[in-house]
Each structure stands twice: as C-alpha cells, then as structure tokens.
Amino acid sequence: MWALLVLIGAASVSAHLQDLSFAGQKVFRVIPQDDEQVQILNSLASIMQVDFWQPDSVTLVRPKMQVDFRVEAEKSSVVEDLLKESGVEYQVLIDNLQAALDAQFDSNVRAAGHSYEKYNNWDTIAAWTADIAAQNPDLVSRSVIGNTYEGRPMYLLKMGKSGANKKAIFLDCGFHAREWISPAFCQWFVKEAVETYGKDTVMTTLLDNLDFYVLPVVNIDGYVYTWTKDRMWRKTRSKNANSSCYGTDPNRNFNAGWCTTGASKNPCSATYCGSAPESEKETKALADFIREHLSTIKAYLTIHSYSQLLLFPYSYTYTLPSDYQELNSIASAASKKLASLYNTKYTYGPGAETIYPAAGGSDDWAYDQGIKYSFTFELRDTGRYGFLLPESQIKPTCEETLLAVKYIANYVLEHLY
Amino acid sequence: DIKDVGHKYYLDLELEDVPDKDSTVNCSAEVLYHLGNKNIAPDVQFTLEGELKSTEEADHMFYTRIRSLEKELVAENIPDSQGHVPPELEPIHRLAWVASGYVTWQNSTENTQLQLAQIKRVKQVKRSDEYLQFDYVVLLHEMVSQEMIPWEMTVLWHPRDGVQVPRDSRQPRH
Numbered sequence: 339m340w341a342l343l344v345l346i347g348a349a350s351v352s353a354h355l356q357d358l359s360f361a362g363q364k365v366f367r368v369i370p371q372d373d374e375q376v377q378i379l380n381s382l383a384s385i386m387q388v389d390f391w392q393p394d395s396v397t398l399v400r401p402k403m404q405v406d407f408r409v410e411a412e413k414s415s416v417v418e419d420l421l422k423e424s425g426v427e428y429q430v431l432i433d434n435l436q437a438a439l440d441a442q443f444d445s446n447v448r449a450a451g452h453s454y455e456k457y458n459n460w461d462t463i464a465a466w467t468a469d470i471a472a473q474n475p476d477l478v479s480r481s482v483i484g485n486t487y488e489g490r491p492m493y494l495l496k497m498g499k500s501g502a503n504k505k506a507i508f509l510d511c512g513f514h515a516r517e518w519i520s521p522a523f524c525q526w527f528v529k530e531a532v533e534t535y536g537k538d539t540v541m542t543t544l545l546d547n548l549d550f551y552v553l554p555v556v557n558i559d560g561y562v563y564t565w566t567k568d569r570m571w572r573k574t575r576s577k578n579a580n581s582s583c584y585g586t587d588p589n590r591n592f593n594a595g596w597c598t599t600g601a602s603k604n605p606c607s608a609t610y611c612g613s614a615p616e617s618e619k620e621t622k623a624l625a626d627f628i629r630e631h632l633s634t635i636k637a638y639l640t641i642h643s644y645s646q647l648l649l650f651p652y653s654y655t656y657t658l659p660s661d662y663q664e665l666n667s668i669a670s671a672a673s674k675k676l677a678s679l680y681n682t683k684y685t686y687g688p689g690a691e692t693i694y695p696a697a698g699g700s701d702d703w704a705y706d707q708g709i710k711y712s713f714t715f716e717l718r719d720t721g722r723y724g725f726l727l728p729e730s731q732i733k734p735t736c737e738e739t740l741l742a743v744k745y746i747a748n749y750v751l752e753h754l755y
Numbered sequence: 756d757i758k759d760v761g762h763k764y765y766l767d768l769e770l771e772d773v774p775d776k777d778s779t780v781n782c783s784a785e786v787l788y789h790l791g792n793k794n795i796a797p798d799v800q801f802t803l804e805g806e807l808k809s810t811e812e813a814d815h816m817f818y819t820r821i822r823s824l825e826k827e828l829v830a831e832n833i834p835d836s837q838g839h840v841p842p843e844l845e846p847i848h849r850l851a852w853v854a855s856g857y858v859t860w861q862n863s864t865e866n867t868q869l870q871l872a873q874i875k876r877v878k879q880v881k882r883s884d885e886y887l888q889f890d891y892v893v894l895l896h897e898m899v900s901q902e903m904i905p906w907e908m909t910v911l912w913h914p915r916d917g918v919q920v921p922r923d924s925r926q927p928r929h
Contacts, residue, residue: 457837518836569836570872570894570903587901600899606928608901645898694899721870722773724896728838 360439362411365391365432368421372401375426379405382420386413406431454529455732457518459565460490460558466525467493467554474532476500477545484623487576488559492623497531498549505754507637507747508628508709510553513589513700515560515571516725517643519717519735524554524641526736527743544747551627551635556620557588570725574618578605586612589642590696591621592703595654600696611698621700628704637711637750638704639743644724645693646684647716648673648742651705653689654697661710662688668749669713672742679738682718689714711750715739761789762865772808773849780805788865796861814914817846821879821887828879828889847877847889853918854910855893861923868898875905886911892926904928 370376376399382388383396390396391406399405409417421428432438452458452466471480477499482491498504511524531550534541544550555561559575573585583606590601593615597603601611616622628635650665652658659665669686676684685692689699693716705712718727718735727735757763764786772778784801821828833848834840840848855871863869872894880888888911895904905926911919 565836569832570896572901602900608903723834723838724870724872726834726836726838726873728834731838 360435362414363408363435364411364414364417364430365406365408365435366417366421366428367431368405368407368426368428370399370401370403370405370426375424376401378420378424378426379407382417386410408435452525454522454526454736456729457522457732458525460555460562463521463525463554464491464493467495470528470532471495477532477535478528483553483627484619486557486559487574487619488562490558490562492556492558492620493554494627495528495552495554496549497528497552498545499535501546504547504549504634505636505750506549506551506631506634507639507750508551508553508631508635508704509639509641509743510556510624510700511641512553512555512557512561513640514587514642515557515564515573516569517717518564518725519643519727519732520641521555521561522732523717523736523739524552526732527740528552528554530740540744540748544744544751547751548747549634550747551631553624556624558620560585572608573610574620576618578610579613581605583610586610586618587698588618588621589640589700590698591616591618592625592698592700594699594702594706595652595697598654598697600653600694601698609696615698624700625703628707628709632707632709635709636754637713637746638701638709639713639715639746640700641715641717641739643717643727644719644721645716646682646718646720647693647714648676648684648686649689649692649701649714649716650686651688651702651712653693653695653699654702656688656690656695658688659705665711665713668711668746671749672713672745675745676738676742679741680734682735682738684742710755711746713746715742757787759790761787763787770803770807775808778808780807793864797863799860811914813846818887818914824879827881828877830877831875833874833877848874850889850910850912850918851877851891851893851908854891854908854920855895855906857918857920858906858908858923859895862925866899869904870896870898872896872903886913886916 368379370379379399380396387410389408391408392404393399452462467480471478477497479496481494481496483494484492486492509524509527511520531541531545535545536542557574560571560573563571563575573587575584576586577584587601587609590609590611596615597611601609604610612618616625648669650669673684673686676682689696701712701714717739718731766784766786768782768784770780770782781804782801784799787798789795830844830847833844851874852871859869875892875894877889877891880890882888888909891908891910893906893908895906897904907924907926908920909922911921
C-alpha cells in the first residue's frame with residue numbers, strides 16, 4: 339500500500355494548476371471503519387489535493403464518519419485503487435462533477451436566477467454577462483461599447499481563444515424589444531460555446547480561429563420596457579422632439595438608404611426611422627464598434643423574430659447585391675441545416691422581396707461597409723404565438739438556429755477575405 | 756391581374772389541426788382583392804379536400820362548463836408574456852383566433868398582413884338566450900407597418916351555430 343502512495347505522490351508533484359473546469363472530477367463518499375483507515379485518508383490528503391466536502395478538513399475525520407471528498411480527474415482511478423486495496427468502504431457520489439454542474443446550470447428549477455430555457459429580464463442578463471466571463475476567462479471577456487438612452491451599459495462579450503490576427507464574426511440580438519426569443523438565442527450561443535469548447539470539434543475550431551463579438555441585447559431600454567410596461571413595445575425609448583411619442587425603430591436607423599422605403603418619418607410610428615441615421619445612442623454605439631473593427635469583422639449576423647426567415651441584403655432596394663449568388667447558396671444551405679433538427683421550415687432570400695422593403699437596416703449597412711457575409715435571422719414562429727413564443731420552445735428554437743449559425747461561421751472561416 | 760376588377764390569387768393550402776399536428780386537410784382557395792375601394796373585404800372562395808374532424812364532444816364540454824359558471828369569466832393577457840396559456844383558457848384563445856380571423860379578413864388588403872398577437876382582455880357577458888357571448892379586446896399585429904392594433908370584438912358562439920362577430924371596432928392607440 340505504501341508503494342502505491344509513493345507512486346501517487348510522484349504523480350502529484352507534476353500536477354498543474356487547477357483549471358476552472360471540473361470535467362471528469364469525482365466525488366467519493368468513504369466511511370473509515372477505524373483509526374488505520376482514517377490514517378489512509380490523512381496520507382492521501384498529504385500527498386495530493388483533496389477537497390473535503392464533509393467534514394471541512396481531513397483533521398476532523400473520525401472513524402465511522404461519513405466523509406465526502408473531491409479529487410481531480412487524473413487522480414480518481416488511482417484513489418479508487420488505493421481505497422480498494424486498503425479495504426476501505428467507498429462509493430462514487432458524483433461520477434463527473436462537470437456534468438452535474440451543467441445539468442444544474444441548464445435546469446429551469448431556479449426561480450430568480452438565470453436560465454437558458456426561460457426568458458430572463460435585463461438585470462439577470464447583465465449579471466449573467468459578468469458571471470459567464472468570470473467563469474470562462476480563457477474564452478470570454480466582457481466590455482461596454484456604449485450606453486443606452488436611459489444610461490444602461492451596453493455589454494459585449496468577446497468569445498474565442500486568444501490569438502494573433504484573428505478575424506471575427508459579429509452577432510447581435512434584441513434589436514426589437516418585444517422579440518424575446520432573440521436575446522435568448524444569444525445567451526444560448528454563448529453557453530454552447532463555453533460548454534462545448536474542447537468537446538465539439540466544429541465549435542473548438544471556430545473559437546480557436548475566430549472571435550465572436552456577441553451583443554446579447556442591443557435595445558436594452560426597450561427590452562426593460564417590455565418587462566415593466568408594454569410587452570409589445572418595439573422601438574428604443576428615446577424622447578422625440580415635439581412629440582408625445584417615444585422611440586425610434588433601431589433597424590430603420592442605420593445609414594443604408596435611410597428612410598427611403600418601409601420606414602416612417604412619424605415619431606409615433608413603429609417603424610420611425612429617427613431624426614437622422616444613427617440618431618440613437620444604441621445604433622451609434624454598434625456602428626462605431628463595427629467601424630473600429632472593420633478590418634477584422636468578416637460576418638455580421640443579427641437575430642430577430644418572428645417569421646422563420648433567413649435574409650441577406652438588400653432590404654432598402656430590390657436591386658440584388660453583387661454577392662447575391664454566394665449569399666443565396668449560404669442561406670439555402672444554412673436553412674437546410676436548421677430544418678434538419680425539427681423540420682422547421684425557413685424561407686430565405688434578399689430582404690426586400692422575401693419579407694418587405696425596409697431601409698435603414700443594420701444588415702444592409704454592414705454589407706455596404708464591406709462585411710460580405712451579412713444575414714438577418716427571423717426566428718420562430720410563423721404567427722401562432724408570434725412574439726409570445728412559449729418558453730418551452732426556447733430550447734428547440736435555439737438548438738436549430740445554432741446549427742445554421744455554426745454552418746455560416748464555418749463557411750466564413752473557410753472563405754476568409 | 757383582372758382588368759378593372761382587381762388582383763386574384765390562387766392558393767393551395769395545407770390545413771393543420773393544432774391539437775393534433777399529424778391531422779391535415781388540403782384546401783384550395785381563390786382570393787380576389789378589389790381595385791380601388793379599400794373598404795371592401797377581399798372575396799374568398801375555398802374548397803376543402805376532405806373533412807374536418809368533428810369537435811362535437813369538446814364543444815359540448817366547453818359550452819356546458821361556461822354556462823355553469825357562477826361568475827362571468829374574465830381573463831387578461833392570453834398568452835402571457837412568456838407565451839403560456841392556462842389549459843382551461845385554451846378554448847377562449849381558440850375562439851379569439853376564429854373571431855379575429857373574421858376581423859382580419861374584413862380588414863385586409865394586398866398590403867397588409869394581420870395576425871392575432873394577444874388577447875388583452877376577455878369578459879364573458881351572460882345572455883338570456885342560448886348563446887355564449889365574450890367581449891374581447893385583442894391586439895392585432897400588422898406585419899408590414901409593425902403596428903399593434905387594439906381591436907374590440909363581440910363574439911357569439913353556440914355549438915350548433917358556430918362563431919359570429921356581430922360587432923367589432925378598431926381602437927385608438929393608448
């Protein structure tokens with residue numbers, strides 16, 4: 339037995355700093371029968387890192403006491419051998435701590451906390467952006483790209499393994515306040531990225547070679563308003579001069595054929611284009627960021643609902659973009675990928691003819707800035723629930739959409755320009 | 756394009772039974788939007804290729820349940836913000852769908868796409884005759900303008916006679 343301990347000791351010396359993932363780590367429950375068995379646990383704790391869950395420390399261990407402790411993944415089989423060899427009665431309480439944590443993370447039993455399968459209010463989302471970055475420092479960093487009209491910080495998450503000269507994809511959600519499934523998707527995307535990095539080859543390749551700038555809610559003020567005052571609000575909450583009506587449609591507020599079609603000059607209208615392009619602090623912050631990072635951003639994805647559409651430029655004109663053929667094939671393939679999961683049918687095409695002509699959209703603006711791969715998603719459904727998509731559909735909607743987004747991201751990576 | 760008359764559309768539709776998604780019925784329809792006068796509802800002709808399932812039993816259960824209520828049914832925000840509809844209010848929700856279908860038809864042009872977004876309020880009105888009456892305020896979402904239009908509708912229903920919408924009016928925005 340002592341020989342085994344020496345071996346374990348040798349292995350421990352080369353142990354590296356503990357990383358924040360608990361993948362493969364086990365939690366054992368042991369009931370030492372006598373002082374000799376207590377001594378075995380003491381020796382174990384002296385030669386490797388053992389995290390005692392109960393009691394708090396090895397010094398408190400006594401015979402006949404239920405002892406729970408956590409060990410690193412690489413050490414667990416050796417520990418098991420040692421316990422077997424010494425005749426110490428044990429059970430594996432948790433076989434894979436990370437899996438147990440993930441299950442709890444995803445569970446929608448947590449009332450006030452964040453859930454990926456529920457609609458989260460802004461305070462919850464804001465707190466989540468801080469948490470997710472803190473828990474995954476190698477993959478996620480949070481920054482503020484500006485403030486909303488009502489003074490709220492616009493959080494941006496930069497996802498990806500750090501590296502030099504990386505190109506990037508920009509993904510935003512929550513342009514229109516009432517489209518709640520949209521911010522839900524951005525959160526889901528971030529979760530999938532951090533949870534499957536190192537496990538899913540596509541996601542790992544994407545995060546190793548690209549950065550993703552994820553803006554979980556563009557129109558934060560509007561989103562808050564849908565939670566507190568009017569569930570069907572769409573626009574921002576800026577005050578309009580000489581009008582009792584509030585707000586500008588952020589997706590009519592970009593400098594792309596601004597206000598020439600499908601938008602209104604009336605501040606009371608749901609598609610009010612604003613007093614000027616980028617009149618809104620939110621759209622200006624987004625546009626400034628993209629302009630500043632133009633040389634690295636190679637794709638722009640913006641998430642809306644509802645209608646089940648995958649759109650690309652142009653919406654401000656019926657004229658087809660010069661990259662029409664390529665964008666059309668990408669949209670076709672991405673739609674197929676999306677449908678492959680639950681048979682959800684998407685229609686795809688240039689905005690003007692597929693949904694309606696509408697000027698001032700962020701996708702058209704991004705394209706005209708030189709970001710070739712520019713797409714707008716209109717997520718589920720086609721009108722039965724519309725903006726009030728049941729929470730039970732968050733998971734399937736996000737899963738299928740993720741397939742399309744990964745397809746597009748992978749395509750971009752293979753066609754960098 | 757029918758000269759001096761309007762635009763006619765020929766449609767092949769597949770109707771899906773919401774509670775039983777595998778049950779579908781094909782339908783062909785012709786819709787004529789009249790030129791000029793936007794106050795005339797489009798003409799609709801349709802042919803069902805097959806039969807719709809009988810809902811006699813469910814209709815009867817709903818009818819009896821509502822008739823036996825002591826206090827008039829009152830409800831708000833169906834579905835709620837999270838998209839939930841309490842099971843006992845599901846028939847009220849469906850009734851609103853049918854009634855708003857009529858309102859949508861009466862108020863549609865080639866440039867509108869109206870859809871029931873939510874029931875803001877519904878109040879049952881007890882009647883001395885055999886009909887059930889529900890007064891609704893619904894929100895209709897107009898896709899092209901993206902407006903949410905409040906609309907009042909008085910809806911009558913009886914298992915034998917089906918749905919009627921004797922009164923409906925567009926409300927001013929709040």
